Amino acid sequence: MHPYIHYFTFFNLMLLSGNIWAAQQSCNNGGNAASKLHPSNTRAAVDQNLNSGDVKNILTPEQQSIVGSSLIKCNIRKYNGVDGQQQMLAGTKTATFNPFFNSNISSNMQKTFNGKSYYKIVNTSNKFINDYAYIYFSYSDNTAKAPEYTLNEPNGNIRTLDTYTQGLKIHNLSIAFDKAPIQPITNVPIKIGSLDVAWTRQEPNQKYYDINGTIKPDQSSQQDASFTTSATQVAQIRLNITPYSLKTCNVNSPNVVLPTMSTHTLKNVGDTAGKTNFTVKATCTSGLENTLLYSTIVDNQDVGSSQIEKASKGVLINAETPSASKNVAIQIFDAKTNMPVTLGVETEFGTTSQDKDNPIASRGYYAKYYKLDSANTSAGTLNSTATVTVMYK
Known part of the structure; x- marks a missing residue:
């Protein structure tokens, strides 16, 4: 399933002394491909070596973090159609991440490894992963000291700042297996969840300014600069596993x-x-x-x-x-x-x-x-x- 973007553009037009203002919203279509967790970005590879041949506890070491900066990036401005003056419009942002929506992680199948709940990986391009692999990680906004959520806390509110970008940080990612892989696992895409962001602004009485930023005294008319816009983007990693070299x-x-x-x-x-x-x-x-x-x-x-x-x-x-x-x-x-x-x-x-x-x-x-x-x-x-x-x- 492809990620989708809600794209709304509102134009409130009034002819007042030659000044035309509008609220313009533009979110990148298909997410920000430069972000490390974007599906098209191959830098989000998780390269791990199995460090145990114990078939009861086959784990990859926990990866410290994967930072997907600006996975969603939008441009929302107040625009003067006559003189080209632009200002960023302030808005209130909500941002949530759901690891079980539009992902390869099943919320219905979990197993405990080393005291932590790992969830089953399903429907990837690799049969061995589909049959035997589980995943664990926690997630947060990519800013410092952002609240961190575990996989059993879907739709965690990761918003920290009312900016027009939203990143995602994956912590302590680890893969566990029911059966030890004996063949390398190479560059397998795994969708790890869906990032959802919405911005709202209520400004029903937007006054008009001249090019110097001064309220024009002869302008008694005002316009509505309110808006709501949202965007959704799938986060993805690519998994590479080097099997534990069994001594036999x-x-x-x-x-x-x-x-x-x-x-x-x-x-x-x-x-x-x-x-x-x-x-x-x-x-x-x-x-x-x-x-x-x-x-x-x-x-x-x-x-x-x-x-x-x-x-x-x-x-x-x-x-x-x-x-x-x-x-x-x-x-x-x-x-x-x-x-x-x-x-x-x-x-x-x-x-x-x-x-x-x-x-x-x-x-x-x-x-x-x-x-x-x-x-x-x-x-x-x-x-x-x-x-x-x-x-x-």
Whole structure:
């Protein structure tokens, strides 16, 4: 929706000794494009870097202020049509700002971040912003010590002086997200509200002056110099967001194949055979060099480690298939300690290398067949899977 301007011109004409006076009002059509908060002014960019990777509290730092001087600018004069003499007419001004009118801010959806109420951004050109972004700021006139209003105080009276311009100052602007953006957000226009200004002047008995400013003694006639005029202008920012650079590690997925063995190899409970080594490697992003990593191994067939005895011995449950062996499982060992891995428990994985671009850490393990009971070993297949989670703190 385009901003609109009420434009009124009143001409009160009288032929008196050659002097013709009129009240002339002219407001800039479409607002003052030179103002920083005008939609056509690209200087109103809000450039922010996310400073947190915490998905529960993804905020941009609060911007100190954005000053949109003379967002609305009008010229209201008393004009002599004969000799060209002009004087500014005094008038009473009212000025209000509504962040929810003609804007991309919804008054019906809000969320609390860091103890402050942020309001949902909607209907922009960016889908991610529409889905996940909220905004917070306060506003005032751009003069010193002007009263300041929050977003939950729409139509705050920001008038400070009866001038024929009206500016707007945005304080502490911040953007919050429900979900961390992973792609840059570039130059997205966001309408943040509507500035409404009106001027009134009541002067029903305007006397006539000569060119020297002296009341002419022979002028008994007077004219009405009263007027009312108003203007509305949308305020807008352009948002640029640089995503927080998440430090992550990618972990390889080794496929471990144990050798085929005779059923006579495993006779007693706890017997093991078929040792097969494998390595888990974590390749990390820049910034994680020389960092201690931790790991947890979980049995995909028993994620909650409900079978406590098996989990404590690093025994993975065999997937149930028609051809599965009934009393043989696979046991995982830490190659560094030669002890069974305790499933579901966090342990130290290793320290990454000094490489600043792609620091790496790895840890060796090995797998063995494991006899579950004292019955004769049943022939069949074994198919077990586990998930290794690597993290840093």
